[in-house]
Amino acid sequence: MNTALHEIDERTNLTSNNKFELLLFRLGEAPGTDHRELYGINVFKIREILVMPTITAVANAPANVMGVANIRGQIITVINLPKVVGCTPKKGTPILLVTEYARSTQAFAVEEVSEIARLDWNQVIAAENNGGNLITSIARLDGNTEESRLAQVLDVEQILRDVLPSSTEDLTPENVGPQIKLPAGTVILAADDSPLARSLIENGLKALDVPFVMTKTGLEAWTRIQAMSDAAVSEGKTIQDKVALVLTDLEMPEMDGFTLTRNIKNDQRFKSIPVVIHSSLTGEANENHVKSVGADAYVAKFAAEELAGAIRKVLS
Missing domain, CATH: 2.40.50.180 (CheA-289, Domain 4)
Known part of the structure; x- marks a missing residue:
């Protein structure tokens, strides 16, 4: 022990x-x-x-x-x-x-x-x-x-x-469930370093009819959310008018998903934005640690229905 x-x-x-x-x-x-x-x-x-x-x-x-x-x-x-x-x-x-x-x-x-x-x-x-x-x-x-x-x-x-090719059905609105309606003008900001993972995430979000911005590293996502915040301020808005949710992998070059999540949750500008972690790092210890850094939900790759359900839950 x-x-x-x-x-x-x-x-x-x-x-x-x-x-x-x-x-x-x-x-x-x-x-x-x-x-x-x-x-x-x-x-x-x-x-x-x-x-x-x-x-x-x-x-x-x-x-x-x-x-x-x-x-x-x-x-x-x-x-x-x-x-x-x-x-x-x-x-x-x-x-x-x-x-x-x-x-x-x-x-x-x-x-x-x-x-x-x-x-x-x-x-x-x-x-x-x-x-x-x-x-x-x-x-x-x-x-x-x-x-x-x-x-x-x-x-x-x-x-x-x-x-080991998967026999999983193609992602469609029918098998991911009802479409998700984001507040007008907002997007999901997503980060994943794997081209395959990005492709699957993009297909899932498109099936949900959700607008999104895709990035390749935690650092790129962190830079992007700060730039979006600056743009919002210049328009007399807040980052919440631009980003509805952040969806991030854990293992990424330059900055991992743990650090990205902590940065978001420790910044007064961003702390109210939900963060969903979508990762192949599974196991009780990893999933508990995800909660400790302030993430709002954790979903194991690649279960489109579970991801859609997690997004609906945290947005509600």
């Missing part, structure tokens, strides 16, 4: 200071090179790290699925991460990362685990203009210097969508 409480305290201290921990690992030689690049996943998503257990091949499994493993009585799908990324592991895949994502559990086979790096979110830059569609950001592990090692932060949402 004391260990668990200590871990929760450590987690709170990190997110209170716009910090996080990145598990670093290698997947083998990158395509067309003999370099073994570093990749990373937020430690909050990692349930455990194991020596590769026995894998049972599953008939007609997707190409990048190795099979399933029986881990502590739970049958978990094992994904060949080097194959997904296109790397060639010279040492095989002897390590298994068991992850919790959006209230589901899956495992990734990797070549080697390197270390856990504790970073400021400002050491992480968005990767959309620098990489492929399987990474959300690039972390500068040794600080913001030219000599810093780089690690690619994987877009777990996109990888799971590609490897």
Whole structure:
């Protein structure tokens, strides 16, 4: 119990200071090179790290699925991460990362685990203009210097969508419920660093016929809400006449959703604006911490009906 409480305290201290921990690992030689690049996943998503257990091949499994493993009585799908990324592991895949994502559990086979790096979110830059569609950001592990090692932060949402396509229906007004009527002239300000997540959020908000402004990082959202506030003042209005609600992810480059939420709730101009956190970081400890920073609601990705319900509830 004391260990668990200590871990929760450590987690709170990190997110209170716009910090996080990145598990670093290698997947083998990158395509067309003999370099073994570093990749990373937020430690909050990692349930455990194991020596590769026995894998049972599953008939007609997707190409990048190795099979399933029986881990502590739970049958978990094992994904060949080097194959997904296109790397060639010279040492095989002897390590298994068991992850919790959006209230589901899956495992990734990797070549080697390197270390856990504790970073400021400002050491992480968005990767959309620098990489492929399987990474959300690039972390500068040794600080913001030219000599810093780089690690690619994987877009777990996109990888799971590609490897295990969802059979979920397309988002329509019929399956997200009644449309939401915002006060005239207001929008939902949304922030998420994953292109896939942004696409799903946009489709959901369009199905609800809700006007919105989409941003890619917590810092971009924070800058935008301040600019919108300045514009409102110049028009003799308040920010409440511009923004009805803020919808934010937690893991984002430059500024995470915890810090964005605290900034909003600690600023007299913005504190009355509802904040809904929409994240794949699930689990009781994470969800309790969301409440501690002042968020009005928490919704796990990607449940369109739940998100629509949360938005309706906080706006009412």
